[in-house]
Amino acid sequence: MAAAAGAADAELRREVEALRGEVAALRKSAEVSRKENLLLRSRVAELEARPAAGGGRPPRAAGRAPAIGEEERRALLRHLREEASVHLGPSTIAGVGVFAFREIAEGVDPFEVCNAHLAAEERFITFSGAEIRDFAEPVRERVKEFFAPLTEEDGWTPQQDESGEPTYGVLATGLNSLNISWFLNHSDEPNVVFKDAEDEGSFNTYVTRRRIRAGEELTADYRELGREYHALVARGS
Numbered sequence: 001m002a003a004a005a006g007a008a009d010a011e012l013r014r015e016v017e018a019l020r021g022e023v024a025a026l027r028k029s030a031e032v033s034r035k036e037n038l039l040l041r042s043r044v045a046e047l048e049a050r051p052a053a054g055g056g057r058p059p060r061a062a063g064r065a066p067a068i069g070e071e072e073r074r075a076l077l078r079h080l081r082e083e084a085s086v087h088l089g090p091s092t093i094a095g096v097g098v099f100a101f102r103e104i105a106e107g108v109d110p111f112e113v114c115n116a117h118l119a120a121e122e123r124f125i126t127f128s129g130a131e132i133r134d135f136a137e138p139v140r141e142r143v144k145e146f147f148a149p150l151t152e153e154d155g156w157t158p159q160q161d162e163s164g165e166p167t168y169g170v171l172a173t174g175l176n177s178l179n180i181s182w183f184l185n186h187s188d189e190p191n192v193v194f195k196d197a198e199d200e201g202s203f204n205t206y207v208t209r210r211r212i213r214a215g216e217e218l219t220a221d222y223r224e225l226g227r228e229y230h231a232l233v234a235r236g237s
């Protein structure tokens with residue numbers, strides 16, 4: 001009887017030992033999974049924070065994107081229904097120009113940016129004539145075509161650097177961010193007047209001098225942008 005009880009005890013102890021072993025193994029594997037889980041999570045966070053490959057847009061930093069709500073939607077609908085009126089097209093004046101796709105009234109800014117608070121500010125970085133000369137020829141040409149030399153107070157005489165060369169204000173966001181208004185060609189009898197931006201960072205404004213018919217090219221007077229810039233088109237105008 002005592003021998004049988006002793007054998008049962010021994011069997012029970014073995015079972016308990018075996019169960020303890022299983023519990024320890026399970027704990028160990030749970031610990032490994034927890035570590036793997038943490039590693040995977042931090043890898044996912046790392047990948048999410050990276051810009052997408054192949055030129056995708058990087059995600060905006062959390063909380064930085066301006067909200068878009070009903071007001072912005074109403075403004076966009078008004079823009080599309082009533083205000084949007086210009087597009088780019090081949091010009092008989094030079095290269096690409098700006099055209100009206102519907103009639104535009106006198107005294108209107110045809111380039112007004114809808115929901116301007118969501119758009120990038122226009123800021124400029126100054127380059128000396130020597131720096132501009134260093135660019136590859138097609139880039140130099142585009143820069144000189146689009147960015148007028150800075151002028152003195154009179155709005156006509158070019159500002160000069162130490163070596164007597166004009167200085168240029170180049171759009172800080174570069175050539176890929178030129179909006180439609182940048183493609184206005186010159187005319188001695190323009191239908192649009194150019195107005196300098198009133199505040200640093202805000203957009204330049206334009207106003208139609210008269211009613212513009214659908215299909216007409218919009219033009220500005222480059223004399224408003226200074227002597228050097230007007231000289232680019234003086235013979236062609």
Ligand SMILES: C[S@@+](CC[C@H](N)C(=O)[O-])C[C@H]1O[C@@H](n2cnc3c(N)ncnc32)[C@H](O)[C@@H]1O
Pocket residue numbers: 091093094095096097144145146182183184185186187232233236237
């Ligand atoms: C701001 S860009 C205007 C857009 C340009 N047409 C284009 O295709 O990129 C200014 C350049 O256009 C050309 N241009 C504009 N008005 C002109 C005119 N009346 N006669 C000759 N060239 C003109 C000149 O090459 C000038 O440097």
